[in-house]
Amino acid sequence: MNKETQDNSTYTLEKGELKDFPEIVEVWEASVRATHHFLTEEDILYFKPLILNEYLDAVDLWVALDPQHKIVGFLGESEGNIEMLFIHPDHRGKGAGKLLLHHAIHELHAHKVDVNEQNEQAVGFYKQMGFVIVKRSEKDGLGKPYPILHMQLKPDQ
Known part of the structure; x- marks a missing residue:
């Protein structure tokens, strides 16, 4: 297993595997319910099986683990794009997202991300981490x- 830690982090990173998918979807749902208030219940129920059965398989998947080896966040990257980054609400603001994003930028060479405009916390997180808005889609x-x-x-990041 590939593991990575960052200074002062209580989290470790591992490559996501098929056996992790159910736990990852639990993290996804908890995160979406805490941050994506603009989605309807029907939207969440629509996306949940797609995440499990299609989207996780389509990315280079990494998980953040707490000291008890429980998945607290995950990141999916494809062709330089961060396709998904979700953190369990109990672990937001504690370094798991930064650890995953640092890995995506420096190890996976990801430099782009699409973010729901209505998810203001995510937009703020990416701006804080050196991302700038280059385009908007309705x-x-x-x-x-x-x-x-x-x-x-930004090029200097």
């Missing part, structure tokens, strides 16, 4: 009325 990739901000890492 609708998400499925044509739903959830504006997307296309962000890119």
Whole structure:
């Protein structure tokens, strides 16, 4: 197993595996319910099986683990894009997201991310981490009325 830690972090990183998918989806749902207040219950129920059965398989998947080896966050990267980054609400603001993002930038060479405009906390997190908005789309990739901000890492980061 590939492990990585960052100074002063209580979290470790490992490559996500198929056996982790159910736990990852639990983290995804908890995170979405805490941060994506603009989504309807129908939206969450629509996306949940897609996350489990399609989206996790389509990315280079990494998980953040707490000292008890429980998954507290995850990141999916593909072709330089951060496709997903979700942290369990109990672990937000404690370094797991920064650890995952640092890994994505420095090890996976990811430099772009699309963020729901209505998820202001995520937009703020990415801005704090050196990303800037380069474009805005009125609708998400499925044509739903959830504006997307296309962000890119500033060249000096």
